Amino acid sequence: MDLLDWHRGRLSSRRLALLVQHLPRDAALNLELHGEAAEWSVTDHLLAHVIDQLRESNWMFAMVNRDEDDDPPEFPDPLRRPGETEPGPAPEEVAAFLGTG
Structure with missing residues (x-):
C-alpha cells in the first residue's frame, strides 16, 4: 500500500482512515501513540x-x-x-x- 496513492486520488480518505484504524497492535503508529499499552x-x-x-x-x-x-x-x-x-x-x-x- 502506497500512501502517496491518497495524494494521487487513487486511495479515498475513507479507505485510508479504515486502514489506519485497523492497524495491528504492534504497528509502529500504535506503539508511538500508546506506548507499551498497545502491546497488551x-x-x-x-x-x-x-x-x-x-x-x-x-x-x-x-x-x-x-x-x-x-x-x-x-x-x-x-x-x-x-x-x-x-x-x-x-x-x-x-x-x-x-x-x-
Missing part, C-alpha cells in the same frame, strides 16, 4: 488480573494458617500494568482512605 491485549489484562487474585488468595491462605507469634506475610503487589510506574496502593492505605482501618 484484553487477554493480557485478564491474565494479569487472575494472577493478582491468585496472589491475594495465597496471601489470605498464609495469613489464616500462620502461627500467631509469626510476623504476617507482606500483602502482594499487583502486576504492573502498561502506563503504571508503581504498583497499586497497600491494603492499609485503602482501609485508611475508606475509614475502615
Whole structure:
C-alpha cells in the first residue's frame, strides 16, 4: 500500500482512515501513540488480573494458617500494568482512605 496513492486520488480518505484504524497492535503508529499499552491485549489484562487474585488468595491462605507469634506475610503487589510506574496502593492505605482501618 502506497500512501502517496491518497495524494494521487487513487486511495479515498475513507479507505485510508479504515486502514489506519485497523492497524495491528504492534504497528509502529500504535506503539508511538500508546506506548507499551498497545502491546497488551484484553487477554493480557485478564491474565494479569487472575494472577493478582491468585496472589491475594495465597496471601489470605498464609495469613489464616500462620502461627500467631509469626510476623504476617507482606500483602502482594499487583502486576504492573502498561502506563503504571508503581504498583497499586497497600491494603492499609485503602482501609485508611475508606475509614475502615
